[in-house]
Amino acid sequence: MFYSRDFDDDFKLKIGFFHFSSCSGCQISFLDMFEDAVEVLDAVELVYSNMLTKKEEIPEMNVAFVEGAFCLEDKRHTELAREIVEKTQMIVTVGGCASFGGVRRFSVGGQAPQPAHQSFVPITEVEILRPKIKYAIPGCPPNPSLLYNFMLALLEVNEEFLQPFEYMVLTKDASGFDVIKEVVSKGLCVGCGTCVTACPSGALTFNQTYNKPMFEASFCVHCGSCLGACPQSFKPYPQPVYF
Known part of the structure; x- marks a missing residue:
């Protein structure tokens, strides 16, 4: 570079x-x-x-x-x-x-x-x-x-x-599923809703009851906006260990 x-x-x-x-x-x-x-x-x-x-x-x-x-x-x-x-x-x-x-x-x-x-x-x-x-x-x-x-x-x-x-560059899916898998499912989501506002197709919505995003795959255009906007993504967190 x-x-x-x-x-x-x-x-x-x-x-x-x-x-x-x-x-x-x-x-x-x-x-x-x-x-x-x-x-x-x-x-x-x-x-x-x-x-x-x-x-x-x-x-x-x-x-x-x-x-x-x-x-x-x-x-x-x-x-x-x-x-x-x-x-x-x-x-x-x-x-x-x-x-x-x-x-x-x-x-x-x-x-x-x-x-x-x-x-x-x-x-x-x-x-x-x-x-x-x-x-x-x-x-x-x-x-x-x-x-x-x-x-x-x-x-x-x-x-x-x-x-x-x-x-x-190495991201493969670049969809709302990445947000669910890499952020929400690992307990890293803070419920800010940034991913929802970044989504151009309405594939992500916000669940007011659980304060977490919900993903509808059929609406997703795989643009990566949600993952790129999420403040909890791309951070060097240690991966969780399950017992």
Whole structure:
């Protein structure tokens, strides 16, 4: 990983945003983030975006933010993946589709794949990209404020803030079931309801009687928002021992 303290005052972090198969909502959130990010614009240079730049060739960059699922039948996806690997130092997957498969993998929410394109996998499972994937940002789409704080942490090398996003790369389910299994079932839930408010699909509801979240799997779009928002997740608690 590069470190900002190794650069001179004139250094600008060169970033690009790449689109695979998705609704482009993550990139829109990314662009919305810049409305409140005036203070970091002098330290960041957007060198590639299919929405904002007209460059046909992909330039070299420090960080590639990638949204959308990878289509196994689409040769253009393979070509783009190879070029990203060649041109960037680090990859950050943005949103549920790129990080965990999301609606593209589970065909949830009326976004079924096209007949000719049936096999979608998250970017985190594409073998040629995996060595350069450092962080995964959950959400469907991620909140612009989350993206802004992530960008600040990246520039400041705030490893404590970035660590959960590093763990997210290895997360497989990224659903409300993770909250139930990893937080509620282990007695770590404090009943704050943050996971419920973070859920974009209503898959999590709050049980007022027990002060705990309840999960309806059929509504889940596997975006990871709930697990990423939970203040009790990604903490180095000792695993419980059952007798």
